[in-house]
Amino acid sequence: MGSHRNALVAAIRQELAEARGTARAVLAAAESARGEAQNRRRLVRDAYATCLSQLASAREDARQDIRQRFHGEADRLAGHLRGLASASASGAAGTPWRLWAPSDPEPGRAPGLLRIGTIDFDETEALPGLIPLLDRAHLHLSGPQSTLDEVITGVLLRALGSTRAGHVELTVYDPERLGETLAVFAPLGTRFVGPGGLGPLLDELVDRLCRDEDRDGWQIVVLLADRAGVEEMSRAQRAQLDRIVRTGVGRGVHLVVRGMELAEHPSVERITVRDRIASCSSLDRLEVRLDPAPPPQRIAAFCREAADRLRQGPPPARLADLEPDRHWAESARDGLLAPIGDSTDGALVALPLGDRAPHILVGGPSDSGKTNLIYTWLGSLATRYGPAELALYLLDFTEGESFARYVPGPRDPSWLPQVRLAGINLRDDREFGLAVLRHLSEELDAPGRPRTVVVIDEFPTLLDGRDAIADEAESLLTELVRRGPEQGLHLMLSAQDGIRALTGRPAVLARFTVRIAMPKARRILATDNLAASLIPRFHTVVNGESGLAGANRIVRLPDAGDRTAWGATQRRLWRCRPAGSEEPRVFDGAAVPRLPSIYRPSGRVSAVAPPAAVLGERIDVSAQPARLLLDPAPGRNLAVLGSRADEACDVLAAAALSLAAQGPAHFSIVCLEPAAERSAARLVAELPAADWYDASDVRFEAPHSDVPRYVIGYGLDAAGARHRPALRALLTDGPQRHVHVLGWWRSVARLRDDLAGRFDPIGAWVALGVHGSELAPLHPQPGGPFWNPRPRRALFFDRPVHRTPEVIIPYEVNSDHT
Numbered sequence: 001m002g003s004h005r006n007a008l009v010a011a012i013r014q015e016l017a018e019a020r021g022t023a024r025a026v027l028a029a030a031e032s033a034r035g036e037a038q039n040r041r042r043l044v045r046d047a048y049a050t051c052l053s054q055l056a057s058a059r060e061d062a063r064q065d066i067r068q069r070f071h072g073e074a075d076r077l078a079g080h081l082r083g084l085a086s087a088s089a090s091g092a093a094g095t096p097w098r099l100w101a102p103s104d105p106e107p108g109r110a111p112g113l114l115r116i117g118t119i120d121f122d123e124t125e126a127l128p129g130l131i132p133l134l135d136r137a138h139l140h141l142s143g144p145q146s147t148l149d150e151v152i153t154g155v156l157l158r159a160l161g162s163t164r165a166g167h168v169e170l171t172v173y174d175p176e177r178l179g180e181t182l183a184v185f186a187p188l189g190t191r192f193v194g195p196g197g198l199g200p201l202l203d204e205l206v207d208r209l210c211r212d213e214d215r216d217g218w219q220i221v222v223l224l225a226d227r228a229g230v231e232e233m234s235r236a237q238r239a240q241l242d243r244i245v246r247t248g249v250g251r252g253v254h255l256v257v258r259g260m261e262l263a264e265h266p267s268v269e270r271i272t273v274r275d276r277i278a279s280c281s282s283l284d285r286l287e288v289r290l291d292p293a294p295p296p297q298r299i300a301a302f303c304r305e306a307a308d309r310l311r312q313g314p315p316p317a318r319l320a321d322l323e324p325d326r327h328w329a330e331s332a333r334d335g336l337l338a339p340i341g342d343s344t345d346g347a348l349v350a351l352p353l354g355d356r357a358p359h360i361l362v363g364g365p366s367d368s369g370k371t372n373l374i375y376t377w378l379g380s381l382a383t384r385y386g387p388a389e390l391a392l393y394l395l396d397f398t399e400g401e402s403f404a405r406y407v408p409g410p411r412d413p414s415w416l417p418q419v420r421l422a423g424i425n426l427r428d429d430r431e432f433g434l435a436v437l438r439h440l441s442e443e444l445d446a447p448g449r450p451r452t453v454v455v456i457d458e459f460p461t462l463l464d465g466r467d468a469i470a471d472e473a474e475s476l477l478t479e480l481v482r483r484g485p486e487q488g489l490h491l492m493l494s495a496q497d498g499i500r501a502l503t504g505r506p507a508v509l510a511r512f513t514v515r516i517a518m519p520k521a522r523r524i525l526a527t528d529n530l531a532a533s534l535i536p537r538f539h540t541v542v543n544g545e546s547g548l549a550g551a552n553r554i555v556r557l558p559d560a561g562d563r564t565a566w567g568a569t570q571r572r573l574w575r576c577r578p579a580g581s582e583e584p585r586v587f588d589g590a591a592v593p594r595l596p597s598i599y600r601p602s603g604r605v606s607a608v609a610p611p612a613a614v615l616g617e618r619i620d621v622s623a624q625p626a627r628l629l630l631d632p633a634p635g636r637n638l639a640v641l642g643s644r645a646d647e648a649c650d651v652l653a654a655a656a657l658s659l660a661a662q663g664p665a666h667f668s669i670v671c672l673e674p675a676a677e678r679s680a681a682r683l684v685a686e687l688p689a690a691d692w693y694d695a696s697d698v699r700f701e702a703p704h705s706d707v708p709r710y711v712i713g714y715g716l717d718a719a720g721a722r723h724r725p726a727l728r729a730l731l732t733d734g735p736q737r738h739v740h741v742l743g744w745w746r747s748v749a750r751l752r753d754d755l756a757g758r759f760d761p762i763g764a765w766v767a768l769g770v771h772g773s774e775l776a777p778l779h780p781q782p783g784g785p786f787w788n789p790r791p792r793r794a795l796f797f798d799r800p801v802h803r804t805p806e807v808i809i810p811y812e813v814n815s816d817h818t
């Protein structure tokens with residue numbers, strides 16, 4: 001029993017031990033599972049935390065990015081808006097009060113918007129708050145009265161300050177304060193309407209709107225109503241007001257109203273003000289922080305100056321206002337049309353040239369602005385018509401250098417590309433004017449020529465004097481006047497004396513249908529047309545019907561005198577000149593031409609046979625040298641005559657150097673005049689082969705030589721009686737043997753003595769400072785040539801070539817080659 005129990009106990013113990021073991025194993029497994037679960041949970045939690053922080057930083061990055069983009073966009077938009085705003089409200093329409101000044105409206109541009117304050121934007125600079133008025137809207141304001149009156153004052157100042165003086169007419173109805181509210185605008189001719197005046201004012205405005213008149217400017221009508229007035233408004237008045245609201249803006253009548261209702265209409269801009277913040281119907285939900293009121297002293301100064309300007313009339317157009325939008329865009333096929341200024345209403349006035357307006361005549365006393373008018377017109381033409389369309393020939397017979405601005409100078413190499421030729425300082429060089437007329441007449445029928453305008457300032461100089469130049473110039477001018485227009489050539493002639501120089505030629509005069517009369521001009525308009533005596537300075541009368549009364553247009557001329565301002569325009573045109581454009585031919589009567597370097601021994605022109613001595617520059621369009629052929633024929637010698645030593649030396653030096661440039665030659669320099677020694681010595685130094693003789697060893701022999709020989713004589717009359725036979729023999733027999741004398745005699749009488757009165761051996765002569773009558777013995781027609789000597793001008797006569805002597809300009813030789 002005992003053992004059975006013991007066995008049972010043992011079995012139970014065994015089972016218990018096993019159960020305990022199993023339980024322990026289960027517990028251990030459970031604990032390990034729990035540990036694992038806990039581990040997993042930690043991992044998940046960590047991952048979650050990481051994920052959260054990553055999400056947060058991604059969200060922060062995205063937020064930053066969006067923020068930055070928002071700011072960038074906002075800045076860009078604000079920049080655009082600011083640009084747009086300053087374009088829409090430029091100058092006086094938009095400048096803040098502390099910098100405010102009146103500004104000229106840009107010609108041809110409609111009025112813009114007006115600033116009343118600023119629009120705040122998050123973190124960007126505030127934008128101007130703009131409202132419409134002129135040509136766009138009526139204004140209706142509501143809010144505290146004193147603030148509204150400030151806004152109205154500011155808007156009026158901006159509208160008046162950004163338009164031409166006199167273009168905005170102001171009417172103020174202010175029954176409560178009897179005009180006091182806007183009294184500051186009184187100097188501008190503002191009309192104030194008091195109590196009881198509203199009805200008649202509205203009737204008058206409606207009346208005006210019904211008349212279909214051309215308008216010039218705007219009328220702003222400010223209605224500052226009080227409660228009593230509004231209540232008293234009749235139905236008829238209300239209806240009139242509604243009419244003005246509906247039709248006023250299109251006809252330049254604008255209402256600016258406070259204290260009174262305005263009918264609903266798209267043209268009414270409603271401005272509601274609270275705490276200096278305005279809501280405007282055109283700005284939707286954007287609010288405008290109002291500017292302070294404009295400083296009273298600024299308004300007063302503006303009104304004073306504007307009133308002065310009104311009294312004087314508006315300023316004329318500026319030269320730049322005449323420029324077209326695009327240079328050289330016009331065709332000259334049917335004629336030319338270029339503005340020269342504006343009429344008193346501001347409209348530009350153009351000068352026509354073409355079949356129906358063939359030529360222009362300008363007249364006016366000295367200092368009346370003729371040159372300024374020509375500058376203006378040429379500037380206006382040259383910016384419109386390119387060099388393929390227009391060619392200009394400019395001749396100035398006044399004492400000025402007007403046309404020098406159009407040609408290359410030492411400081412500015414540019415030229416006006418349309419200018420083919422400019423003659424300046426021509427007062428004494430009528431020969432050049434004549435040469436140009438000859439050239440134009442020869443070219444008249446040339447095909448493919450651009451339209452040509454010839455301007456001759458102070459043209460009567462060319463026709464004055466009863467001489468051959470006047471006769472020929474008159475007949476050439478007549479031909480150009482008559483036949484020019486159909487060939488595309490037009491003249492603009494100007495004269496202090498008006499038509500006097502053409503009075504004997506009614507047919508010519510009749511072709512000058514366009515007349516321009518400067519202030520106080522006489523003999524340019526018809527005798528019963530007194531306009532020129534009435535216009536002020538810097539104005540002109542343009543008359544397209546030969547001066548008939550009734551066809552006048554009064555034009556205000558811009559100031560075209562500023563050479564620097566013109567220079568900038570000219571350089572712009574010059575840079576656009578077609579490739580290969582040639583510089584214009586310039587003749588300057590005050591300049592002395594230099595002997596061209598090809599006519600010096602070092603330059604060597606291509607050898608010609610027979611050689612020709614170059615004596616000076618011809619006064620012609622192509623600046624050719626005057627040449628004397630020295631062939632082996634009797635009389636091929638040259639006498640330089642007169643007492644002007646420097647010029648005589650230059651003529652001889654140019655002749656000798658140019659002969660040396662044409663091939664082998666031998667020179668004998670005979671210097672008998674001490675005043676010429678320096679010049680003669682310089683010549684010897686430059687010649688390749690030369691003998692020197694002076695008073696101590698003078699000889700006139702010509703030994704045989706294979707090359708031409710030239711005896712260059714200075715003061716040959718000083719040789720004296722002893723040498724005369726040899727000199728005469730040389731002059732007579734030399735040329736056939738290729739020995740030529742080029743000599744200077746100080747007077748015709750001395751030459752006559754040396755030649756014993758027989759001038760045959762002198763086939764050519766150059767006279768310097770010798771009166772025409774003294775030259776009679778050498779002149780083919782009796783009495784000598786018509787000639788008044790003048791400095792640096794010589795008469796050149798070559799018997800086989802000339803019918804009458806020709807004026808030449810001795811080259812400057814000596815001062816520039818040592």
Ligand SMILES: Nc1ncnc2c1ncn2[C@@H]1O[C@H](COP(=O)(O)OP(=O)(O)OP(=O)(O)O)[C@@H](O)[C@H]1O
Binds near residue numbers: 373398
């Ligand atoms: N529209 C203008 N605005 C401002 N100044 C002007 C105007 N027109 C001319 N002037 C000035 O008046 C002066 C005289 O003008 P201009 O030289 O053109 O007269 P002119 O009639 O050609 O004189 P003259 O016959 O003596 O040559 C010049 O100083 C010129 O600058």
